[in-house]
Amino acid sequence: xxxxxxxxxxxxxxxxxxxxxxxxxxxxxxxxxxxxxxxxxxxxxxxxxxxxxxxxxxxxxxxxxxxxxxxxxxxxxxxxxxxxxxxxxxxxxxxxxxxxxxxxxxxxxxxxxxxxxxxxxxxxxxxxxxxxxxxxxxxxxxxxxxxxxxxxxxxxxxxxxxxxxxxxxxxxxxxxxxxxxxxxxxxxxxxxxxxxxxxxxxxxxxxxxxxxxxxxxxxxxxxxxxxxxxxxxxxxxxxxxxxxxxxxxxxxxxxxxxxxxxxxxxxxxxxxxxxxxxxxxxxxxxxxxxxxxxxxxxxxxxxxxxxxxxxxxxxxxxxxxxxxxxxxxxxxxxxxxxxxxxxxxxxxxxxxxxxxxxxxxxxxxxxxxxxxxxxxxxxxxxxxxxxxxxxxxxxxxxxxxxxxxxxxxxxxxxxxxxxxxxxxxxxxxxxxxxxxxxxxxxxxxxxxxxxxxxxxxxxxxxxxxxxxxxxxxxxxxxxxxxxxxxxxxxxxxxxxxxxxxxxxxxxxxxxxxxxxxxxxxxxxxxxxxxxxxxxxxxxxxxxxxxxxxxxxxxxxxxxxxxxxxxxxxxxxxxxxxxxxxxxxxxxxxxxxxxxxxxxxxxxxxxxxxxxxxxxxxxxxxxxxxxxxxxxxxxxxxxxxxxxxxxxxxxxxxxxxxxxxxxxxxxxxxxxxxxxxxxxxxxxxxxxxxxxxxxxxxxxxxxxxxxxxxxxxxxxxxxxxxxxxxxxxxxxxxxxxxxxxxxxxxxxxxxxxxxxxxxxxxxxxxxxxxxxxxxxxxxxxxxxxxxxxxxxxxxxxxxxxxxxxxxxxxxxxxxxxxxxxxxxxxxxxxxxxxxxxxxxxxxxxxxxxxxxxxxxxxxxxxxxxxxxxxxxxxxxxxxxxxxxxxxxxxxxxxxxxxxxxxxxxxxxxxxxxxxxxxx
Numbered sequence: 001x002x003x004x005x006x007x008x009x010x011x012x013x014x015x016x017x018x019x020x021x022x023x024x025x026x027x028x029x030x031x032x033x034x035x036x037x038x039x040x041x042x043x044x045x046x047x048x049x050x051x052x053x054x055x056x057x058x059x060x061x062x063x064x065x066x067x068x069x070x071x072x073x074x075x076x077x078x079x080x081x082x083x084x085x086x087x088x089x090x091x092x093x094x095x096x097x098x099x100x101x102x103x104x105x106x107x108x109x110x111x112x113x114x115x116x117x118x119x120x121x122x123x124x125x126x127x128x129x130x131x132x133x134x135x136x137x138x139x140x141x142x143x144x145x146x147x148x149x150x151x152x153x154x155x156x157x158x159x160x161x162x163x164x165x166x167x168x169x170x171x172x173x174x175x176x177x178x179x180x181x182x183x184x185x186x187x188x189x190x191x192x193x194x195x196x197x198x199x200x201x202x203x204x205x206x207x208x209x210x211x212x213x214x215x216x217x218x219x220x221x222x223x224x225x226x227x228x229x230x231x232x233x234x235x236x237x238x239x240x241x242x243x244x245x246x247x248x249x250x251x252x253x254x255x256x257x258x259x260x261x262x263x264x265x266x267x268x269x270x271x272x273x274x275x276x277x278x279x280x281x282x283x284x285x286x287x288x289x290x291x292x293x294x295x296x297x298x299x300x301x302x303x304x305x306x307x308x309x310x311x312x313x314x315x316x317x318x319x320x321x322x323x324x325x326x327x328x329x330x331x332x333x334x335x336x337x338x339x340x341x342x343x344x345x346x347x348x349x350x351x352x353x354x355x356x357x358x359x360x361x362x363x364x365x366x367x368x369x370x371x372x373x374x375x376x377x378x379x380x381x382x383x384x385x386x387x388x389x390x391x392x393x394x395x396x397x398x399x400x401x402x403x404x405x406x407x408x409x410x411x412x413x414x415x416x417x418x419x420x421x422x423x424x425x426x427x428x429x430x431x432x433x434x435x436x437x438x439x440x441x442x443x444x445x446x447x448x449x450x451x452x453x454x455x456x457x458x459x460x461x462x463x464x465x466x467x468x469x470x471x472x473x474x475x476x477x478x479x480x481x482x483x484x485x486x487x488x489x490x491x492x493x494x495x496x497x498x499x500x501x502x503x504x505x506x507x508x509x510x511x512x513x514x515x516x517x518x519x520x521x522x523x524x525x526x527x528x529x530x531x532x533x534x535x536x537x538x539x540x541x542x543x544x545x546x547x548x549x550x551x552x553x554x555x556x557x558x559x560x561x562x563x564x565x566x567x568x569x570x571x572x573x574x575x576x577x578x579x580x581x582x583x584x585x586x587x588x589x590x591x592x593x594x595x596x597x598x599x600x601x602x603x604x605x606x607x608x609x610x611x612x613x614x615x616x617x618x619x620x621x622x623x624x625x626x627x628x629x630x631x632x633x634x635x636x637x638x639x640x641x642x643x644x645x646x647x648x649x650x651x652x653x654x655x656x657x658x659x660x661x662x663x664x665x666x667x668x669x670x671x672x673x674x675x676x677x678x679x680x681x682x683x684x685x686x687x688x689x690x691x692x693x694x695x696x697x698x699x700x701x702x703x704x705x706x707x708x709x710x711x712x713x714x715x716x717x718x719x720x721x722x723x724x725x726x727x728x729x730x731x732x733x734x735x736x737x738x739x740x741x742x743x744x745x746x747x748x749x750x751x752x753x754x755x756x757x758x759x760x761x762x763x764x765x766x767x768x769x770x771x772x773x774x775x776x777x778x779x780x781x782x783x784x785x786x787x788x789x790x791x792x793x794x795x796x797x798x799x800x801x802x803x804x805x806x807x808x809x810x811x812x813x814x815x816x817x818x819x820x821x822x823x824x825x826x827x828x829x830x831x832x833x834x835x836x837x838x839x840x841x842x843x844x845x846x847x848x849x850x851x852x853x854x855x856x857x858x859x860x861x862x863x864x865x866x867x868x869x870x871x872x873x874x875x876x877x878x879x880x881x882x883x884x885x886x887x888x889x890x891x892x893x894x895x896x897x898x899x900x901x902x903x904x905x906x907x908x909x910x911x912x913x914x915x916x917x918x
Contacts, residue, residue: 042250045507050554057558057562061073062074062562067255070252070561071234074563076228077576079222086221088105090105091183093179094195095195098168098169099128099169101699104186105123119150124155141222143222146218148219149206149219151216173870177793178868178870183199183204189223190203191219193521196390196391196840197839228583230577233564240261243261244629245629246598246627249625249626257598260566264588264591276288276584277568277586283307285336286336294595295595297607298605301348308344315902316360318335318360323839324840325400325844326900327842327900328900330400331403332371334364342424343607345425349666354429358422365422370855378444380412381404381406382403382411384406384411384464384481386410386480387410391517391525392520393524395466395767397770401874404860405466407452409481410481413481413488415445416442419438419441419445423437426438446490458477458502461481469877476514487542501688504691508572508573509533511526512525527569527571528569530556530566530590537552541617543686548686549601550619551688553601560594566594567585570583604617614640614663617646618678620682627639627641633666633668638674642676643678645680646681654674655673662676696767700769702756704716727759728758729765731755732753739759754774756769778914779818779913781815782800782911783813786815786816790803794870796870797910799911802910805908811893812893815890817886817889819883819914820884822882824879824882825914825915826913826916827878827879828878829911832870832871833861833907834863834866836866838863843904843906844863846859846893846898847892848897849890856880872910
């Protein structure tokens, strides 16, 4: 599409009745940007255009008035064209437990005849309501629309009274004593589909003040006061002269560098640790680690050290932040801390630092080896790195224990690099045996990634392995993992070039996932995160893909300029910051990513233990002269000048003398001048895969139906049709059983574990459905027969009771198991853990299961809901090959099983389930 350079006001006069309708965001003090002289675009697409001094996106424009001042007339359109058709569901205890996926209540929130209130009838919990009010064409949700939502809970309360529990559509039992809250979730703010965080939105809680079983809440939809805005002007107000100063022929890039510097200064707390973002105080392990790797090791090494040390437990282990199921080991990406610590050492050469962090990393990896390493695949278990919001990354059926069981691309790249780093540290400290051991572990993980996650037909890695007793590969691209696989050397040179060329990118940048998950609002899903885009830029530079690097630079500069701050994320579909579920300005990892474009891409700074190497990459569109002055490297200060473009150096000098290997030695002291001349030859042309943002089909929800045929039970698998699906794949134990265009399988055999995947016309796949075991033989070992029964008055257990395990009770449990025939068995525990919510805190219970001295696996017992001790589920299945006979198994709390809480490592156990799966 041809793009004509227009000022914001002129373009607005074409698109809108009057330029006056285009106003700066609330609180803006700057006038609308003035027209500029025509300049050739640096980057342009149908979505936006980047010029040397400005960015233009439709009617919006941001401009650099100087190196220290930016103006923007951007205003989020998020509240302007909201549909009055509001989808919603009710929720007990903040869970998606009213109706199956794809079945929502529908309300048409338009004015009623005669000005009556917009109000639902009492909707029976579990029975779908569809508002019959006509939906006018081109109608939008009016600002400040009041809506009363009413819920009939009487059938649920009657079930409590009759039998003590209510059974939902999944067959799950909710006991009366576990009823804590009733919420409404939905599509229009303040409604939210974030079930896990409904507890933090008191306005969404339904109340029954008169006790008649009819719950109500009053909401105001589309509140203009809640519309998200940004400033209209940024003018530097903090002194950053002690930081490296950057200048170039590109005013916008210079101003955005200075914006990032100022925000980097604002990101430091009074105690000299990093603040995660403007909206979020505190030090977060993964946020600071990725930020340190991108830029902060070089920019603020002392603050980086302080921040990493804040995330070390009293036992000398890296802290996994609060998260899914009670944190570690459902999430295991804390180990990115190791790469950040190594980056600081390479920058500073501080041997005392190296000796301090070495045992922390070594001990943390040792715990991970016991708790999370999978010897069957060579991979490491645990949630996708940074993608720590269940429904945003995983199918809805996956519980925290399933997320622990998954094996993810980004997380495995991080564990691979941690072992590489530990080996390098060990060699630096003269511990050769440790170095060799962790080089071998790194190689095992690398081999596992390339064997189990590589997709030769797509040219990039899959998202993760997931399932229960059998794992399947999700073919989605996962941007951070793809980037890290290139940067860390998981992919060989040829494969790395292919990853950068073939991983899909969308008009506003590389989304965290591709394709998107339907029905899930933007946050990780359907979103671009600038810090991820920065790692993608580094990956593009490493493989010499100029188009990829240029696209990434534009995708980082556009939002920072328009929003006048480094936001954490924005919607992949429209590039807007206001449409994501949570966001913040002044985000540490976003601003660090912006700085990395200067330090690590354009100037190509690569730190090694004994030197600083320059490997510049300047896209031709950014050709010209640039300076980076006052850059501190150990005891030296460097003033670097560079001219030209490309990724090959024609000449490089230090104080006028040739600089061998383009490397500044660590022994250099004092102030020095570095001059780099690039060859001004573009790298060999390499493609990128630009696609429209797209969504995969919804995940099927198959069921079994039994028919008695002449005394023989015949089982049939069926599922509702999925919108947009052209075909379905039925899996048995993770292997393709049949491809069909029907929505049923006429006959299924016993001993199978079935899943269904929907396939769209473009060949994109849904997630696989929840595994459906059919007739798997097994046994149950009632644990109250082996240890004293617990005395708590919880419900829903089987047999005669249940037992408690904690840091002081039943720390070791001996369990006799008899199997009637030789085979592969899945061992798991029915358990309850009401010590916290499903999505945060740090009280996941952990134990080790052994047969004699042999470790069979780690038993992970995540939180299932605060105070929900009658909410029972199963731990992760541990696969063990057993010969016919009787065995004594030991379940024990071992030192490696210390969780992130330390004091509370508790669960209730009902029975051990033993099922033959092969």
